Amino acid sequence: MRRIGLGGVFSCLILLTLCCAGCGTLRPAFSPEQKYPVEALERDYTLFRNILNESHPSVSWHTPADSMEYYFNWGKSQLKDSMTEPQFRAVLTYVIAKIRCGHTSTRYSRQYLKWLDTARLPLFPISIKILDDTVLLNNTLQRSNIKLPRGTILTEFDGQPFLQVVDSLQQHLSIDGYNKSYLDQTISNRGAFGGWLRLVQGWKKEYSMGYIDSLGQQQYTSIRLVDPPKKDTTKKHVLPAIKEKLKKRERREERLYYARSMQIDTGLSTGYMTVNTFNGRNKFKPFFKESFRELNRRNIRHLVVDIRSNGGGNVNHSNFLTRMLINKPFRVGDSLYAINKRSKYGNHIRYNAITGIFMSVITRKRADGKYHFGYFERHVFKPRKKDHYNGNVYVLTGPNSFSAAALFAGQLKGQSNVKLIGEETGGGAYGNTAWFIPDVTLPETGIRFRLPRFRLVINKDAVNSGGGVMPDILVKPTRETILQNRDPKVERVRQMILQSSLSKALQYK
The missing domain is CATH 2.30.42.10 (PDZ domain)
Structure with missing residues (x-):
């Protein structure tokens, strides 16, 4: 048998590498106009339907089970011909919206989002x-x-x-x-x-x-439609490393300021705290501690907490803020549970490999067959003693106040020194379905949807109207305020603070 020398081996390896690279270049590039055959769409849709019915704890909470079956069947009936990814996603969004869970939504595939990042699409005007x-x-x-x-x-x-x-x-x-x-x-x-x-x-x-x-x-x-702006072809100079570090620091400070900020008007004896999110990595505890320490040090009598743009986040952060303001112990909810530990469709669900371990640690199966998150069902959170704020509190709410922001507003509603001012929150007053929300990826199209695993009921004795937390004082924008670019909620709060200050001044005369 003829032996191959070392040079021959290297030649073979190089040839193999070139062949592989050549094969790679023959792969078709991603096309947003790609149409998926009906069979592929049906496989994805069946998986979509099965996972929701198996693992989503609230598929028939707001919509009766027979009605949801009707909508699931309607979605399947739309798959009569091949579809592009957006066309198929439009069907999924219609069906998933009938669950009436704000935490359950769809997303484009990673490939499609990558294409969107570089595509120069026209703009809607x-x-x-x-x-x-x-x-x-x-x-x-x-x-x-x-x-x-x-x-x-x-x-x-x-x-x-x-x-x-x-x-x-x-x-x-x-x-x-x-x-x-x-x-x-x-x-x-x-x-x-x-x-x-x-x-x-x-x-x-x-x-x-x-x-x-x-x-x-x-x-x-x-x-x-408006054409996208022209690309900037001018040559950009590379910034020195020290400037890049400063730029990163500035971006971090800007991000923190957007997430939460505080201004104090000593003339009105008013603090204005904006909390636009409860998501992590925003140093909430140090910010809240420092803010309330300063409010109390200056003896500020009024505090406005603006959560109108707060879409929620980590409940531990919202609980901490609640503890700085509330005057009685509270629990997050009466029940918080999942309907299973792990899905049999786990290959398509993010984190499913560790979900079973996670669920075994934090939940226990009860007589109702549900896996209850006992800590939040039992734990009583107490008002924080250090730097607790006891002045007048005005919480600005609106439809974009969602999830943990709605929990925060609901816990404070009815307290004697607190007024909710604005509009109904987008987050449910009775409860929600959220907490742990992995993505599910459909294998044929790559479309993803969010799968919240826990259902929260805040107060089982309350009426589940399907609405949000209602304000104590309803203040909505009008055409006039939009034309004049005014903020009627802030105007109303300012009026209340001025009246309170005037009343207090008259008492001392």
Whole structure:
């Protein structure tokens, strides 16, 4: 037998490497227009349906089981022909929205998101604001062809009543229960209307739009998609390492400031604390401790806590803030449970390999067959003694106050020195389904959806209306405040603080 020398071995290895590289280049590049065959879509859809029914604890909490079966069957009936990823995701979002759980939603595949990051897509030119049964123009892109002022009443979109178009898109939005204010705010958030229109219906280059002019007359105009800004081709100089470190530090400080901030107005004896999230890595405990220490040191009589943009996060952070303000012990909820430890579809669920161990440590199976998170069911949190704040507290709430932010508002509601001012929270007052939320990846399309594992019931004796935490004082934006760019909630709080200060001053006369 002929022996191959060392040089021959290297030659073979090089040839093999080149072949592999050549094979790699023959792989088709990802195309957003790729259509998946019906068989692949059905496999993904069956998995989607089975995992939700097996592991989601609230599939039939707000929607009866027979109704959910109807929606699951409806989704399957849509798979009659091949679909692109956005088309299939639109079907999934419609079905998953019927669960009425704001923590259960879909996401594009990683490949599709990677493509979106580099794609130079046109921009939708307007954002809207829903006020009761009226659609207002909220913002327009500077480079758009639209010359209408902010606050213009919009009546029609692409030949249909504007509210009808909005309602068709809202059918795809995930909410807690039956919270209409959250639905209206979600579609009103910047860019949301155009984004959901693109997913559900696809974009056209131009749309007709009806509106009411300054004389109260019906008028029509057209709106066009806006080309993306041109790429900046100028050469960028590489910053020295020390400048890059400073830049990182500035970004970190900016992130922390956005997450939570505090200003004190000594003239009004008022602190204004903004808490936009309860997510981790934002140094909440040191911030809260320092803030309340300073409020008490200066003898500040009023505190405004703004959670209008707080979508939730870690309940330990919201609990800590609650303890700084509440005047009685509290529990997070009456029950907190999952319906299984581990899924049999674990290959598609993130963290499933460790979920069983995690569940065995923190939960116990009870007589009802559920796996209860006993710590939060039993543990009584007490008001924090050190630097506890006892002044007047005004909590600003709105439809974007969700999850842990809604828990915070609900715990303080009814306390004598606390007033909730604003609008109904987006997070449910009765409870939610969240806590541990792994992603599920569908193998054929790569589309992902969030799978919350625990159901929380805050107060089992309360009525589950499917709504959020209601404010003590309802303050909503109006067309007038939008036109004048005013914040009516802050104005109302300021008025209350001035009246309180005046009353106190009169007492000493």
